[in-house]
Amino acid sequence: MGRLVMKFGGTSVADIARIRNVARHVEREVKAGHEVAVVVSAMAGTTDRLVGWTREAASLHDSREYDVVVASGEQVTAGLAAIVLQEMGIPARSWLGWQVPIETDSMHGAARIMGIDPKGIIERFAQGQVAVVAGFQGISRDGRVTTLGRGGSDTSAVALAAALNARCDIYTDVDGVYTTDPRIVAKARKIARISYEEMLEMASLGAKVLQTRSVELAMVHRVPLQVRSSFEVPDGPNQNTVDGSGPGTIVCDEEDIVEQQVVTGIAYSKDEGKVTVVRVPDRPGISASLFGPLAETGISVDMIVQNVSADGHTDITFTVPQKDLDRALKVIGDHKNQIGYDSLKAARDVAKVSVIGVGMRSHAGVAADMFKALAEKSINIQAITTSEIKISVLIDAAYTELAVRTLHTTYNLDGH
Numbered sequence: 001m002g003r004l005v006m007k008f009g010g011t012s013v014a015d016i017a018r019i020r021n022v023a024r025h026v027e028r029e030v031k032a033g034h035e036v037a038v039v040v041s042a043m044a045g046t047t048d049r050l051v052g053w054t055r056e057a058a059s060l061h062d063s064r065e066y067d068v069v070v071a072s073g074e075q076v077t078a079g080l081a082a083i084v085l086q087e088m089g090i091p092a093r094s095w096l097g098w099q100v101p102i103e104t105d106s107m108h109g110a111a112r113i114m115g116i117d118p119k120g121i122i123e124r125f126a127q128g129q130v131a132v133v134a135g136f137q138g139i140s141r142d143g144r145v146t147t148l149g150r151g152g153s154d155t156s157a158v159a160l161a162a163a164l165n166a167r168c169d170i171y172t173d174v175d176g177v178y179t180t181d182p183r184i185v186a187k188a189r190k191i192a193r194i195s196y197e198e199m200l201e202m203a204s205l206g207a208k209v210l211q212t213r214s215v216e217l218a219m220v221h222r223v224p225l226q227v228r229s230s231f232e233v234p235d236g237p238n239q240n241t242v243d244g245s246g247p248g249t250i251v252c253d254e255e256d257i258v259e260q261q262v263v264t265g266i267a268y269s270k271d272e273g274k275v276t277v278v279r280v281p282d283r284p285g286i287s288a289s290l291f292g293p294l295a296e297t298g299i300s301v302d303m304i305v306q307n308v309s310a311d312g313h314t315d316i317t318f319t320v321p322q323k324d325l326d327r328a329l330k331v332i333g334d335h336k337n338q339i340g341y342d343s344l345k346a347a348r349d350v351a352k353v354s355v356i357g358v359g360m361r362s363h364a365g366v367a368a369d370m371f372k373a374l375a376e377k378s379i380n381i382q383a384i385t386t387s388e389i390k391i392s393v394l395i396d397a398a399y400t401e402l403a404v405r406t407l408h409t410t411y412n413l414d415g416h
Helices: 016-031 046-057 063-070 072-087 119-125 152-164 196-204 212-221 286-296 322-334 358-362 366-376 397-410
Strands: 002-008 034-040 092-095 102-104 113-116 130-134 137-140 145-147 167-172 193-195 225-229 249-252 265-281 304-306 313-321 343-356 383-387 390-396
Touching (some): 002 152, 016 072, 046 072, 063 145, 072 092, 193 196, 196 212, 196 249, 196 343, 304 383, 366 390
Parallel strands (some): 002 167, 102 137, 167 225
Antiparallel strands (some): 137 145
């Protein structure tokens, strides 16, 4: 029928019983006539344990050796999955990143894929063999093992699908992408189809279903992408149709969605840190002197609010990832004389709540509805940022769940 890449995350391969369950999913697709490549993560908890060992060995360790250690988790899973498939009578072999090869740059611990040569895998497809590929890893041009950073197995799978001209099914512990976190909103609905752009915003703004880089890659290469649950009955009827639609969520071009809602979903993130630089001189070049050093240190700035100038001074408030907050304060402190501010304030008890939907491009009033709904619940907005298909607000973290539930209802996303 075609080529298919099936990716299984850590919870899906947590032990041998779950690997057998994965193998039954693979068996179903093989029997349906697909040429199948399987991309696997390390067994749940393994990567954390390996990272812990490297830190215990040396706090300032060689990043190249770090990659050698942490890449071993996926190697174990790939080998075990191939063994289970073989035991079921399905021809299979494992492939490590360097064997494919998956070529990357030399940024150890956060490498980017430069190219994939799938020739060897395609030759084995012709022999009826399933390829079980270790995700999260590759090889640099100087011959060293590299890893792609957390969530890199999703990226491996999408990149391999692009190289093979295949569809990519991401199997995880949820059965699709929802309008918001079902743990907060019981009425959250599974989305049948979502555009690449919307999924990219959802992933970058707090939704944990897909890794941002993988969605970006799928969008660039137009890889048909589907999110499915590895815990659905694997040997039940294959619910996928010819176009790939089935029991999960399809991530696709906007044009492939027949009826597009104005708002598709609500995302949130509590991993935000807020910085306020008090009484900055209000003159040209000050913003560059403030944000330039942060950029040079690799700290991403998101929301920015500047107060109206008073007496030639202003306050500038912005957000950074919470993990970078202390580092950001130090960088700004080191440049105090250059910037010329009076004092710094910081807060960790903030959250970002976002409304996302490609339908916002052609509908007015989305922002007004958002602000009115939050005001009615006495939720104060501290900062706002927008794009063509999203509006994000910064609020007190204590009101996160109330804000998400309120907005979910406001935009008629509650299930029926």
